[in-house]
Amino acid sequence: MDRFIEPLWFGQLAVMAFFAIAFLQSAVDKLLDSQGNLDFLGGHFAASPLGNMVPLMFWVITILETVTGLCCAVGFILLLTGAGSGLAIAGLELALLSLLCLFFGQRLAKDYPGAAVLAAYVAVAVLGLVLFVKAV
DSSP: HHHHHHHHHHHHHHHHHHHHHHHHHHHHHHHTTHHHHHHHHHHTTTTSGGGGGGGHHHHHHHHHHHHHHHHHHHHHHHHHSSSSHHHHHHHHHHHHHHHHHHHHHHHHOOOHHHHHHHHHHHHHHHHHHHHHHHOO
8 A cells, every 4th residue: 555655656657647548549549530640641741751651651650659558558557556667668668769750750741839749748758767767
């Protein structure tokens, strides 16, 4: 029961829940409305060097977000039950990879406000990793 009042552990859980929700919701949205997302992204990247690669990028990021969200969700459960932090850390590393891919795309599309929003997510992921390092 003491574990439920430990701030470091609670912070780790919060970060894992944050990314499980964010990435799973994004992946589900992409899967349920693939054509709508592809249409939007086609226009979004039309003038960028990535314009011809939108369908490939869409499916790669959808798979990456799905795997990331699942790792974060299962990592959350494992942390909650005291079964270890390895999958949670892997989930955060995948979150950073996913976010950097998204950031790269936003910058190439010259969507600077969209890229700036992603910086907050990157900060949360880095903070999450720091929480795990401090726990070791």
